[in-house]
Amino acid sequence: MLNGEKKIARPLRWAMIGGGRLSQVGYKHRTGALRDNTAFQLVAGAFDIDPERGRDFGVNIGVKEDRCYSDYKTMFTEEKKREDGIEVVSIATPNGTHYEICKAALEADLHVICEKPLFFTSDEVLEIKKLAEEKGKIVGVTYGFSGNQMLLQMRAMIEKGDIGEIRMVELQYTHGFNATDEADKYSAAQKWRVDPKIAGSSFVLGDLSTHTYYMSQLIMPNMKISKLLCDRQSFIESRAPLEDNAYVLMHYENGAVGRLWTSSVNAGCMDGHRIRIVGSKASLEWWDSKPGELSYEIQGQPAQTLIRAMPYLDESCNADERLGALHVEGLSDSWANIYLKFAIAIDAKNRGDQEALDYLVYPDINAGLEGVRWIENCVRSADQGSTWVDFEYEQKTQLV
Ligand code: NAI
Structure with missing residues (x-):
């Protein structure tokens, strides 16, 4: 049974791309990732295609203003300069943007959690899989119901x-x-x-x-x-x-x-x-x-x-x-279970613990x-x- 105690040494510094004020799926990501404050901390974001709305939204949900970015490319560049820069990013934008954002994130040495359907073609996925292997990074996919x-x-x-x-x-x-x-x-x-x-x-x-x-x-x-x-x-x-x-x-x-x-x-x-x-x-x-x-x-x-x-x-x-029994669980818990497994996978990858990764069942x-x-x-x-x-x-x- 899970009770919120830490499963990894410290929470991962996490950012979102998309998932802003008008998005359908953004809050589901946050309810999942932030369920236990021992897994992820939301420290930055490029939350919206509209930079002003994205900044206003980010500040509203507690992200520091200087880390609410106008676009994901600026975020990757600026965060790389910081000692406490982001380690993992979630992509919650429309399908046609997933491939290019995922590629840029891996090239910026970030772990990636991406919405489904992952990309347009399996050739694109195979290319990104190779890049993720070269970079030693996890790419997780938010099949949110599957937790x-x-x-x-x-x-x-x-x-x-x-x-x-x-x-x-x-x-x-x-x-x-x-x-x-x-x-x-x-x-x-x-x-x-x-x-x-x-x-x-x-x-x-x-x-x-x-x-x-x-x-x-x-x-x-x-x-x-x-x-x-x-x-x-x-x-x-x-x-x-x-x-x-x-x-x-x-x-x-x-x-x-x-x-x-x-x-x-x-x-x-x-x-x-x-x-x-x-x-x-x-x-x-x-x-x-x-x-x-x-x-x-x-x-x-x-x-x-x-x-x-x-x-x-x-x-x-x-x-x-x-x-526990008698108390109702649902979709938010499913998302929390998936996000916790992403955190455990990222931590295992960082430590080079292939055995832990082999046993972990997650998307x-x-x-x-x-x-x-x-x-x-x-x-x-x-x-x-x-x-x-x-x-x-x-x-x-x-x-x-
Ligand atoms: P939406 O249209 O409601 O929201 C998209 C969001 O992305 C908006 O906030 C928009 O401003 C932002 N955005 C678009 N391009 C951007 C960019 N280049 N940089 C920063 N932000 C950008 O879309 P919805 O329904 O939230 O879907 C997003 C993705 O999530 C899709 O891939 C969809 O298939 C998936 N999805 C997954 C669900 C699940 O259960 N796993 C449920 C709903 C959607």
Whole structure:
């Protein structure tokens, strides 16, 4: 169980790029990173594309005015001159900026925590992976939902064989907030999401399903997709060629099959993620609307609901517990768990402790790479007329 005591020698000097006053995701980063003041300290930032608003915001949340920068390049240059300069930076800007900012951060000898989808192409990720290795730095990816400990419970139960051989995988991440084109007109965050130059080659496949795909890989690390078929469409025509809805059928190397539905036009839906894994003996199902519960259904027996923080859960699950039984946890705790693991990873990397890194389960650059490959393969299938394609692990792609 976590109680905020330090896991690393001292908190890391941390900065943010983006994540300012009007950003959707910035506060989630801060609730995660600053949950325990033993992991990160927010000491600098280039919080906004509008320098004045960014400075005003930074000062408002307690960052010294002279360390609220007008842009990330100035921040890297100025912070490098300081003895107490930043050590790690989080990138919470729109997708199309991630690659160039990440590269500049590594070149400035900083560890990086970056939003998903990591970059536009897997070639870009491979290039940055090489640079990070040369620099001895961590690149973490904020799959924010994946810090929920019940996912580790699913992983442990599958590993122990509690559900038998996996046969079917059912994944869903949908909402209905874009059922009309209203937000496309007034929301800056929605406008860039349907602009291929900024969002990349997909809308909901990248924006939503990269989370769910990573979570499925976290739960079932040995399950690799052999081929998939993706059908994507834009119910709001102005979003084309980017999709606001997609279905993906998957074949896994072990003979299992799966399907994923991702959508931002699932009118009225407020549930978000659903992950159901069906094995030869039993099934496990988790919904993020009830993040502390896991449904365990053994064929021929009454269904069970496993509840967070109980002693019957796996050690790996309860290790990420924060509040204890009877008290509600949720998405902020998931972000805090992920950020704590980023801090532990950065500390281990700084100390050259490869063994600690090998044991740590967290979304690293390989998880970012998998997410980008997932998008590439889905888009390739969809754009060939929704045909089955081999899931390619190394490929070059072109953006739309
Ligand atoms: P947004 O449009 O709401 O906010 C973007 C922010 O970045 C704004 O504050 C803007 O001023 C700032 N910005 C843009 N370019 C900048 C630059 N060059 N330098 C400094 N600041 C800059 O976007 P939103 O929804 O917050 O998404 C940002 C990223 O986070 C995207 O990659 C998105 O996919 C991801 N995201 C991830 C979520 C998660 O659960 N992990 C949830 C929501 C978004």
